[in-house]
Amino acid sequence: MKELLTGDIQVTFPSDTVYVHMAITVASNAATIAGFDKSIASKVALATDEAITNVIKHAYGGDKNKQITLKAKITDESLTLRVVHTGKALTNEEIKLPDMEKYIKARKRGGLGLYIMKQFMDEVVFLVGKEHCCLMTKYRNVDK
Amino acid sequence: MAAGLEVHAAQKDEARVLYINGFINAHTVQDFEKSIQSVLAEKNYRILINCKELEYINSSGLGVLMGVIEEIQDNDGFLYLSDMNETVFNIFDTLGFTHLFKVFDAEMEALNSLKELKDSAMNED
Numbered sequence: 477m478k479e480l481l482t483g484d485i486q487v488t489f490p491s492d493t494v495y496v497h498m499a500i501t502v503a504s505n506a507a508t509i510a511g512f513d514k515s516i517a518s519k520v521a522l523a524t525d526e527a528i529t530n531v532i533k534h535a536y537g538g539d540k541n542k543q544i545t546l547k548a549k550i551t552d553e554s555l556t557l558r559v560v561h562t563g564k565a566l567t568n569e570e571i572k573l574p575d576m577e578k579y580i581k582a583r584k585r586g587g588l589g590l591y592i593m594k595q596f597m598d599e600v601v602f603l604v605g606k607e608h609c610c611l612m613t614k615y616r617n618v619d620k
Numbered sequence: 621m622a623a624g625l626e627v628h629a630a631q632k633d634e635a636r637v638l639y640i641n642g643f644i645n646a647h648t649v650q651d652f653e654k655s656i657q658s659v660l661a662e663k664n665y666r667i668l669i670n671c672k673e674l675e676y677i678n679s680s681g682l683g684v685l686m687g688v689i690e691e692i693q694d695n696d697g698f699l700y701l702s703d704m705n706e707t708v709f710n711i712f713d714t715l716g717f718t719h720l721f722k723v724f725d726a727e728m729e730a731l732n733s734l735k736e737l738k739d740s741a742m743n744e745d
């Protein structure tokens with residue numbers, strides 16, 4: 477039986493979109509180490525891209541000189557990804573997911589990031605504190 | 621072009637084909653949008669995006685496609701996509717964008733479909 481790997485990975489980088497691809501490579505690799513297949517790892521990467529992009533655009537308002545920390549934690553049960561920042565907090569109450577049928581009919585653009593995160597991860601919550609955090613979880617034995 | 625994305629265009633039969641190499645996210649999306657807008661500026665409304673070398677597309681890139689589809693359809697054009705990898709297809713499928721954009725397994729299939737459309741229109745005339 478294949479041994480389950482566990483561990484913590486952390487990377488801190490400036491709030492500049494040039495670093496997003498590097499960060500999602502970390503998330504994708506963490507997912508692969510956690511035993512997820514390539515398809516799930518790519519979904520984890522995409523959800524991480526959206527979470528980090530949200531922080532850069534909305535929490536930091538495009539300021540490239542702030543810091544973002546991506547923390548990946550692999551446990552026996554799950555892979556959790558925390559996108560940690562000190563910008564404007566987003567709370568769970570503020571989240572409004574689009575009705576995709578109406579969205580497509582109206583030819584809207586924008587506002588899909590949170591929807592993608594929710595679809596591709598098992599849980600997405602926003603934590604407010606001294607540092608704010610988007611916490612995303614993918615369970616190791618659950619496919620979505 | 622931003623590091624991470626290259627786009628080149630070629631005319632094939634009825635379609636302007638855009639070959640996307642790299643990834644489309646917040647860092648590269650402006651270059652992607654410029655590439656599409658330059659095609660539209662030339663009044664080319666028959667566009668096929670070949671995604672063979674597209675690693676992934678995030679919501680910024682999907683927003684660009686949503687932003688141009690109306691202009692394309694208003695000009696009796698189309699925006700087809702082909703050769704998606706699993707990651708790219710997953711996101712289109714999950715969001716329901718496969719109902720809005722016609723997706724082909726391969727570029728040749730898309731071009732053949734256009735040829736059939738053209739032939740059938742000529743026969744009707």
